[in-house]
Amino acid sequence: MKLYCVGCGPGDPELLTVKAVNLIKSADIIFAPTAKEGKPSIALSVAQRYIDKSTRTISLIFPMIKDRELLKEYWKRNAEEIARTVRSEKMVVYLTVGDPTLYSTWAYIHNELKKNYSDIKIEVIPGITSMFAFAAQAKISLAEGDETLTIIPACYDLNRIKQTVSLSDTAIFLKDGRYFDVVIEMLADAGFADDSTIAVAQDVSVDGEIMKLSKLKDLRGMKGPVEKYFSILVAKKNDRR
Numbered sequence: 521m522k523l524y525c526v527g528c529g530p531g532d533p534e535l536l537t538v539k540a541v542n543l544i545k546s547a548d549i550i551f552a553p554t555a556k557e558g559k560p561s562i563a564l565s566v567a568q569r570y571i572d573k574s575t576r577t578i579s580l581i582f583p584m585i586k587d588r589e590l591l592k593e594y595w596k597r598n599a600e601e602i603a604r605t606v607r608s609e610k611m612v613v614y615l616t617v618g619d620p621t622l623y624s625t626w627a628y629i630h631n632e633l634k635k636n637y638s639d640i641k642i643e644v645i646p647g648i649t650s651m652f653a654f655a656a657q658a659k660i661s662l663a664e665g666d667e668t669l670t671i672i673p674a675c676y677d678l679n680r681i682k683q684t685v686s687l688s689d690t691a692i693f694l695k696d697g698r699y700f701d702v703v704i705e706m707l708a709d710a711g712f713a714d715d716s717t718i719a720v721a722q723d724v725s726v727d728g729e730i731m732k733l734s735k736l737k738d739l740r741g742m743k744g745p746v747e748k749y750f751s752i753l754v755a756k757k758n759d760r761r
């Protein structure tokens with residue numbers, strides 16, 4: 521009785537590991553997260569070409585809300601369904617976008633399984649995270665030598681992390697491009713100089729990808745550089761070059 525959690529990379533179906541593809545091909549049942557009933561799972565669409573016709577796919581709902589008590593009910597229900605399926609001796613895969621250890625629904629499923637279904641063994645297959653695919657596309661290095669790198673979810677309280685950002689040489693903002701206007705103003709307040717490099721992307725490695733490289737001063741006061749949840753912003757101080 522084993523569950524495989526497979527990271528399926530940032531979106532390009534060629535950016536899955538060989539191990540991920542082999543497990544997807546041999547699965548009886550594949551679970552994948554989606555935000556709403558009826559909304560296609562992005563993880564499933566990335567892996568689609570590797571899924572056998574006989575494999576059953578099941579989307580599990582993880583709503584995009586901040587009410588933790590309500591979220592916990594979804595986590596419990598989803599983990600229960602996965603556990604029941606694994607116990608039926610099927611080969612079961614749980615798919616996630618990017619890497620399963622970075623801001624992923626997998627964390628909640630994993631906690632529930634450890635707490636309530638400890639007989640189920642778990643193997644996690646790493647995936648290429650969106651920020652590394654982004655850095656490769658933008659041809660920027662994220663950290664060199666003794667530089668520090670901070671990863672921040674943009675859709676929460678940015679005042680809380682202003683001090684951390686001020687001490688970072690590079691800051692990566694994930695989770696929701698619609699907050700990037702506020703991020704840009706915060707970077708200026710946190711001591712990022714006008715000529716700091718700001719790289720912004722939306723839909724990395726899939727159709728419609730948008731990628732922009734600018735200076736902080738060129739983005740200040742402008743309407744959002746991108747507008748979708750699936751966006752990344754990387755800010756690099758250039759003052760140590």
Ligand SMILES: C[S@@+](CC[C@H](N)C(=O)[O-])C[C@H]1O[C@@H](n2cnc3c(N)ncnc32)[C@H](O)[C@@H]1O
Pocket residue numbers: 530531616617618619620621622623624625648649650651693694695696697721722723724725726749750751752
């Ligand atoms: C719930 S987190 C999942 C992160 C994922 N586990 C990873 O390793 O990249 C979702 C956020 O990841 C980023 N993201 C994931 N895939 C992306 C893509 N193809 N293009 C741009 N951003 C992406 C966005 O910041 C999005 O809001």
